[in-house]
Amino acid sequence: MPTLTRRAALVAPLVALPWAMPLPRPSLAQPAWPSRPIRILVAWPAGGSTDSVMRLLAAPMQAVLGQPVVIENRAGATGSIGAAAAAQAAPDGYTVLGDASSQAANPSLLKGLAFDYATAFAPVTQLCVAPALLLVRAEDGPPDLAALLARMRQGGGTYSSSGIGAAVHLAMAALLRQAGVAATHVPYRGSPQQVQAVLAGEVLTTFCTVPAAAGLVRDGRLRALAVSSARRLPAFPEVPTVAEQGFPGYAVTEWLALFVPAGTPAPVIDKLAEAAKAGLAEPAVQARLELLGMAAAAAGPAALGAFVAEQRVKLAEVIRAEGIRLE
DSSP: OOOOOHHHHHHGGGGGSGGGSOOOOOOOOOOOSOSSOEEEEESSOTTSHHHHHHHHHHHHHHHHHTSOEEEEEOOOGGGHHHHHHHHTSOSSSSEEEEEOTHHHHHHHHOOSOSSOHHHHEEEEEEEEEEOEEEEEETTTSOSSHHHHHHHHHTTTOEEEESSTTOHHHHHHHHHHHHHTOOOEEEEOSSHHHHHHHHHTTSSSEEEEEHHHHHHHHHTTSEEEEEESSSSOBTTBTTSOBTGGGTOTTOOOOEEEEEEEETTOOHHHHHHHHHHHHHHHTSHHHHHHHHHTTOEEEEEOHHHHHHHHHHHHHHHHHHHHHHTOOOO
């Protein structure tokens, strides 16, 4: 029998001992999602419509997911600051973006962004839509949409909005483009100012979200000529849609939705969508949305993705044709 070297003699017996067998590797499996708080980055200021809806849904989503849902506002630059922060976050489901129709408009409005809206995010679910009312002064404004457009065709037509590129601005731009009418846009710093401009006679008309205008319409100071959504509003059933008045296919509304960084696992996205849908189904949530002039519109990832892609094409055409720019 060959003689073992001293090193081999020391090592050889170890292979036969049970305790010398390779130890099992620790499991690399990740804990079930979610295992810690979830952060919703709201791309708009505290107290605004987007922020209000996200805070309204935080509690019911938390109840479904079993983890705290924390709202963090990252406002500025028409939603692009919050979107940039979400785009840079880890795609693990713990950072969610709460955004509005700027997801569709900003790619055409803003240049030089550090991220691409089309590839930086994965859609989770649409939450709600916020139609706008087309308003004129009750005392001397045109009686209907046809009369309004006829007056604007005569020249000197002006309209206000809550800001360049806002959903209400794009709603009017889309209507005027479809009608073949030119008018002057006068942007203001918010909904109260744009409505006051109509009341004061500084502009002829405006599209405005329901909460800022409903009281003035009911008080008889403003007349609502049309609603920008595809369907009439339950709160104003007598007000026809733009589409009903000779503009088939017209529908431009503000809308709110949830997104996550691209690469987030599909099962996580589905759980987030289910939690949001459950929250939107609660009667108290629906009642509050109605007071905010909104309607729940839960739609899963695929439906939201298709909707946003369609909106980007539609709004890009309007923005390009009207030369709308944000510097």
